[in-house]
Structure formats: C-alpha cells, structure tokens
Amino acid sequence: MAKFLNTSATNFFLEELIKNAKERLILISPYLRLNDRIKELLEDKDRLKIDVRIVYGKSDLHPEEIKWIQKLDYVRLSFCKNLHAKCYLNESECIISSLNLYEFSQVNNNEMGISVRKYEDDDVFKDAYEEAQRIIRISEEVRITLDAVKQTATTEETDNEDENNFSKLTTSKLAAKHKLKTADLLEKLVEKGFLKLNENGKHFLTDEGKLKGGEYRPSQYGGYFLWNDTTEL
Template sequence: MAKFLNTSATNYFLEEMIKEAKDRLILISPYLKLNDRMKELLSDKNRLKIDVRIVYGKSELHPDEISWLRELTYVRTSFCKNLHAKCYMNEELCIITSLNLYEFSQVNNNEMGILLSRADDASLYKEAYEEAQRIIRISEEVRISLERVASESEGVQSHGGEPDEASGKLSSSKLAVKLGYKTNEFLDKAVAAGHLEFRDGKHLLTVKGEKAGGEYIAKSRFGPYFRWPAGFVPI
C-alpha cells in the first residue's frame, strides 16, 4: 500500500531506495546538482555496475563535479526541456515527491512524498515506471561536459536553435538527428574535423567551419547556436 512521506521520511527512503537498487535506478529531477552524500551513493552504484539514468532540466554542476560525473561509466544523463517532475525509482520502489534531487539530505524546506512498492502497488508502480520511461525517451541523452554547462548559462545551446528554412540551414541538434548522431557526438566530430574549436569550455566556429557554411547565431528565442547547410557532414 502507498505510504505518505514527510520531509525526513522522504530523505530516508530515497537514500534506502538508492542503496537497495540491484538492477536499475532512475532519478528524475528538474535540477542537476549533487551534494557529497549523493555523489557517494552514485559512486557506489557505479562500482556495482548498476544502470543509473538521471534526467534533469537544468544543470548547476561545477567543473570538478562534471569531471567526476563523466568518470561514472554506468551513470547516464539526459536533458529534458520543461521538466518539473520529481520521481525516483529502482526495480522495486518508487518515490514521487516535491523534493528536488539537490535538496536530498537537507531539511531547509518542508516536503511531501508518496512511496510506492512494486510488490504492493503493482498497477501504480507500472504507471509511474511507464511515465518515467516516456520522459527518458523524449529526453536528449547527453554526455555531461563543460560545453553543456556553459551553454546553459552563458554560451551556445547545442541542444537548441531553430532551423532557418529560408537559408536552408539546420541547427547542430537538428543536423545531428538527420545524420543519426547525438548532438554532442556531432559537435565532437565537427571539432575533430576542424570545423569547430573547443576552448575555455565553449565551442567556437573555425575558419574551416565558416568556409563549409557554418554560422554562429548569437540571438534566438532558444539562445545562441550554430547552424549548418542541410547537406553538411563533419568530415
């Protein structure tokens, strides 16, 4: 039967749920910001080779945290636009709560939550799991990098941008989809081919990139982005 959780209970059961994960762990929270306790728990899951999926809407990671997260082979991250849900689950338990991931182990706010058990609440657990999978499917899986954090706060939004139909050009993310890449894979290939340069945590358009038709669009409703000829291939 579903169990009501107050602030302290939410923190307790969330930690226990993470520690008890044997097969999978899904963490959905608008803000990606990890305290020391959460990093300790995730590191342990990584050592045990547990599949961990983190879906977030905004990253507030510092460079040292980014480097740490990139070393976790079994932890995958996805960006989901307009994310507001907070849902945490393993193969047996699910917590739906007001608690953001970055507030875990803190008692600054008054929180509420509901704990579901797959054994006792099979139907509800199944619905929550299916919705979590839907959110994962519509999210863009990203490799956390300095470029990603910089893009969200001050630089190029590689996951955004609008295709300019009049110019016949596409944003990096749109062209990446067309070529069968993730956005970061496309950007990595553009760097390797010399069309982009990665410096000081940002991607910059090179002379070769400009000659290939690449453009840096400084302003749009999605923020700055690169656009390329529809037939462009980063080789």
C-alpha cells in the first residue's frame, strides 16, 4: 500500500531510495540544486556504476551543478521543457511528491508525497515507471563538456573583473571574507532584507539591497549578485 509522506519523511525516504538503488535510479525535478548529502549519495552510486538519470526543467542550471556532474561517469542529465512533475524511482520503489531536488525546498517548504513499493503496488509502480521513461524519452540529454566548464570559468572571470572594476565582491567572495559559508551569508542577506526568496526558492534583490549597493548580473547560468566589500552583516 502507498505510504503518505510529510516533509521530513519525504527527505528521509528520498535518501533511502537513492541508497537502496542497485540497478537504476531516476530523479525527476523541475529545479535542480542538490544539497551535499544528496551529492554524496549520488557520488557513491557513480562509484558503484549504477545508471542514474536526472531530469530537470529549468534552464538556469547553476555552475556548481555543472562542475559537479561533469566529474561523474554514470550520472546522465536531461532537460525537459515544461516539466512540473517531481518523481523519484529506483528499481523497486517510487516517491511522487511536491518536493523539488532543491536544497531550499528540502529545508524550508512544507511538502507532501507518497511512497509506492513495487512488491506492494505493482500496477501503480509500473505506471509511474513508464511515465518516468516517457519523460526521459521526450527530454534532451545535456552533454556536460569541457566547453561548458570553460563557459563557467568565463562567468567566474567576469565576476572577478566586476570586483576589480567596481570594488565589489560576489556573494561567495563576500562570504569568504567574513569566514561564512555562502548559504549562511545568503540567509543573513535575507534577514537584513537585502534579498528575498520567491516561491521557487530563488533569491532576488530587494530595493533595500539595491540601496546598499547590491547588484544583480545576469549570466548564461542564472546570474549572480555583487556587493560592496563594506556591506554590513
């Protein structure tokens, strides 16, 4: 029988689903920004040569994800236009949930979902698996090549150029200056009212942030923020 999952249960069963994958793993989520724990689990699957397919639906893939995926041999990434489904499967169980593979959602949002096991609900599992395969078929596989890494490096060079020309720091550099993790600094900037989060967990610059010298610079991989090096925390 299907099992109801709240937010914490969804996170727990998702990790277990990844850990228990012996043959294949399919992760379908519009938004892709993996936390460190999920990355560790997927790296272990890669070492075991488990076939992993990740399908996402938003084009602003973060440079960190590109660099990370480029290192893995058995993790394949596909882009599906108009994707809204969130579904996670291995060869024997499936989770259908409101939870995105996005670290903000996993920590902050109230989520619901169900867990289905093949040996308990074979027909439901089969239907979910076939739909996941259909989504993979209509998706375009993303080739993470050296060109993509070079483009990412170019973006980072642009970041550094901005800092040199305008005496401003990217969020990661400002975090390093204050001996903070980037995620912790982002939380502080939200607390200060310089940034806000939209419903999809993405940060955007507020009027208050602009008054404090914050700038948003668009890029091929979703854009970044610049701050005065004297920005008060």
